[in-house]
Amino acid sequence: MKHVCLIFTPIDHTYRDAATHFSPPLGLVALENYIKQKLPNVKVSILDGSVVHSMDEILKFIDHHSPDIVAQSIQLISYENALTIAKYSKTNGAITVVGGHQATQLATEIVSRQEGIIDYVVVNDGEEAIVGLLTEKEPAHIPNLVFLNNGIVKKTKSHMVDLHLLPPIDYSNCDFAPYDSLLSQAQFDSSTKISRYLRIYSHKGCSNRGNSSACVFCGRADRGVRFKTPSQFWLDMENVITNCNADYVFDVGDDFLCIPKWLEQVALQKPKFSKQYQLGIFGRANRVTSEVAGYLKIIGVTDVVIGFESGDERVLELCGKKNTNVRTNAEAACCLFQNGIDICASYVLGLPGENEESLMATIDSAKEIAKIAERYLGRPPRELVANLIEPSPGSPVYKGILKSMPEKYSGKDILSLEELQRDYYRVYFGLETLHEYKRFRKILCAAAQEIHSLVGYADPQGWKNDEIVESIFN
Numbered sequence: 431m432k433h434v435c436l437i438f439t440p441i442d443h444t445y446r447d448a449a450t451h452f453s454p455p456l457g458l459v460a461l462e463n464y465i466k467q468k469l470p471n472v473k474v475s476i477l478d479g480s481v482v483h484s485m486d487e488i489l490k491f492i493d494h495h496s497p498d499i500v501a502q503s504i505q506l507i508s509y510e511n512a513l514t515i516a517k518y519s520k521t522n523g524a525i526t527v528v529g530g531h532q533a534t535q536l537a538t539e540i541v542s543r544q545e546g547i548i549d550y551v552v553v554n555d556g557e558e559a560i561v562g563l564l565t566e567k568e569p570a571h572i573p574n575l576v577f578l579n580n581g582i583v584k585k586t587k588s589h590m591v592d593l594h595l596l597p598p599i600d601y602s603n604c605d606f607a608p609y610d611s612l613l614s615q616a617q618f619d620s621s622t623k624i625s626r627y628l629r630i631y632s633h634k635g636c637s638n639r640g641n642s643s644a645c646v647f648c649g650r651a652d653r654g655v656r657f658k659t660p661s662q663f664w665l666d667m668e669n670v671i672t673n674c675n676a677d678y679v680f681d682v683g684d685d686f687l688c689i690p691k692w693l694e695q696v697a698l699q700k701p702k703f704s705k706q707y708q709l710g711i712f713g714r715a716n717r718v719t720s721e722v723a724g725y726l727k728i729i730g731v732t733d734v735v736i737g738f739e740s741g742d743e744r745v746l747e748l749c750g751k752k753n754t755n756v757r758t759n760a761e762a763a764c765c766l767f768q769n770g771i772d773i774c775a776s777y778v779l780g781l782p783g784e785n786e787e788s789l790m791a792t793i794d795s796a797k798e799i800a801k802i803a804e805r806y807l808g809r810p811p812r813e814l815v816a817n818l819i820e821p822s823p824g825s826p827v828y829k830g831i832l833k834s835m836p837e838k839y840s841g842k843d844i845l846s847l848e849e850l851q852r853d854y855y856r857v858y859f860g861l862e863t864l865h866e867y868k869r870f871r872k873i874l875c876a877a878a879q880e881i882h883s884l885v886g887y888a889d890p891q892g893w894k895n896d897e898i899v900e901s902i903f904n
Contacts, residue, residue, distance in 0.1 A: 432564050433473040435497035435524075436461060437488060437515065439508040440479030445847060446898065449889045451480040452613040452627035454604040456682060457503055457530075460596070460631070464557040465564070467597045472564055474603075482608045485511060489518050499563055501527040501552070506822060507847055516547045525549050525563060529556045534651035535824030537576035538583050539843040551576040554651060555591040593658045599630050599666045601674050624708065628676040630666040632696075633657040636684035638714070638752055645739070646750045647778055649822025655688055660695040671707050680710040686734075687717035697728040708732040716753040718762035723769040733772040733812050736762060741795025742788035745781050750826060756795060763799050767806035774813035775799045777881065779874045781819055782827070782858050789877040792816075796881045810885045816878035818871075818892030820847060821854045831857050851892075 438455040441447050455478055462474045477483045477491060492500060492515070500519040504512045509532065516526040529552035533540060537551040552559040553574050562572030569575055573589035606626060613627050635655035638645060658666075670676040687693060711726075713734045726734070738759045740746050746755055759775075766773055777792055796814050803811040821828045823845065831850065832839045834857045839845070851871075855861040861870060875897050882888040882898075890898055 431471055431473050432469070432499075433475070433495065433497040434465065434499040434501060434560065434564060435475045435477060435492065435495070437477045437500065437502045438479050439502045439504050439512045439515065440483075440485055440488070441505060441508040442510065444894060445507050446891060446893050446895055447480065448891065449616065450627075451478075452609050452616070453629045453680075454478060454601060454606075454609065455480070455503065456599070456629040456631065459601055459604065460599060461556055461560060462603070463597045463600050465561060468561050469564055476604070479508070479511070481612060482605075485514070488515060492519050492522055492524070496522050497524055499527060499560070500524045501529065501556075501560060503530045504528050504532050505530065506532055506820070506845060506850075510844060513544065513547060513844075516544070520547060527552055527560070527563070529553075529559075531649055531651045532823060535649055535822075536843050537585075539841055541576055541578045541583055542841070543843045545578050549577060553585075553588070555589065557591050557596075558589055590656065593634065593656050594662070596658070596662075598662070598669050600669060601628060606674070624678040626674070626676045627678045627680070628670040628674060629680050629682050630663075630670060631658075631682045632663045632666075632686060633683040633688070637688045638685075638750075644750060644826060645737075646748070646782060646826045647819050647822065648826075649820075649824040649828065650684075651824060655685060657689060657692055660692065660699045663696055664699060664701055667707075667709075668701065668703075671703055671705065676707065677705070678708045678710070682712070684712050685714060686711040687713045687722055690717075690722070693722065693725050693729075697725040700728060700730070710735065712736075713762075714754065715759045715762035718765050720765060720769075723765050723771060726766075726771055727769055731771060733774060734766055735774040735776060737778075738775045738795065738799075739778050740781055740784075740788060741777075741792035742783075745783045745788045748782045749778075756791075759795070760798060760802070763811075764802050764806075767803055767811075770807070772803075772807065772812045773799070774815060775811065777814075777816045778819050779816050779878055780855070780870075784859075784874075786873060789873065793877055793880050796884055800884045812885070813887050813889070814881050814885045815888050815890050816881040817890050818851070818874060818878070819854065820892045821850045827854055827858065847892075848894075 436458040458476050465472055465474055477488050502512045519526050526548050527550045528548055533551050534553040537553050540548055540551050559572055559574045573587050575586045577584055635652045637655055670679055709730045710733045711731055713736055715736050739749050741756055743756055763773055800810050821831055831853050852867055855867050861867045
């Protein structure tokens, strides 16, 4: 029996991790579901380095079980740990694979720099690639692979999986206990007690990201937007709510409101559920209308995460987020609150053009959102979050840094978020000295803390652990 070990790699804990790891890693669960559909006799193990498994536990598992393939989902701040795991896996005879947006954006650099450690990088969708490796197909005939062959980087044909052919999301092989325990400690929702939080995805991709366009900080690798059918969406919901007892579900798709006709059909096809649930989604402010809010109420959406990014029009224009401004953001919040739907207003501090004046405008924007929520909900919004910009590989700002500092970043696969952030402020703000950089970062942090003080819950990203006061846990 072949054995594949799928790992969500632990991060470098110098930086904050998402506090909302209340669910097994959806991407790996979905990959497991596909593998089991195609190859039911393959053993699939999922190791979650975010909550359940430490580095030592992961290495011991590999040593004890000797999986045939060790495949990791990596991030910028987990890559060095991924290399440690891959090296150890190679000593146990495993084929080593990395995937995810970070791996896709740096595929050539990874296979070139990590010969003998990383065998393959899976770019974009990983379903057919992992199945191909498990069935020992010739690598050149497996889609979405990048690998080294006699010192030459090889890239196989690109293939976008048909979401309509994928099996339903099935968490039945997961142990929920660690996630339920973490959730029980969190002040995630003061109005309704949540006992189980699970994730699904209705689609892949974002309408703001075409062949070249993206928000300046966005390093996601997929292009275009692909949706499951409305019936597939409800089958996933049925599985997690009825079969897995979830009372909070989050759809991780970037742009739930992207296709009005799809949204309408989802509302029309809603089945009856025997229990109450909450549903969170991502949405874009410029797509929120009274009609859309009505559909969301029917579907059961209780909160929408919206990237407001900034409260300053000039910074928003430089951000690259199309068809949105301060007015559309406020109108979207008002429309949703009027319909009893909560929001998480997400801001990114330190965007190109940011200064103390624009930060004050963003704080004022957050205060206005909080006032609107009080008016319609009688309480603050569920979350206002101020993230610090992360120049992710593949993003427009990363490309700007790479162009300005090729000697430091060209061809490199091991990147420091701390160095990237500092170099970003060198290139885009002219902050050459460490004193200038630290001073501006403190100003950004103070603005973030003021925004977070407006609510009882915040889960920001991009900051170091010692910069932001923890506010999510008791």
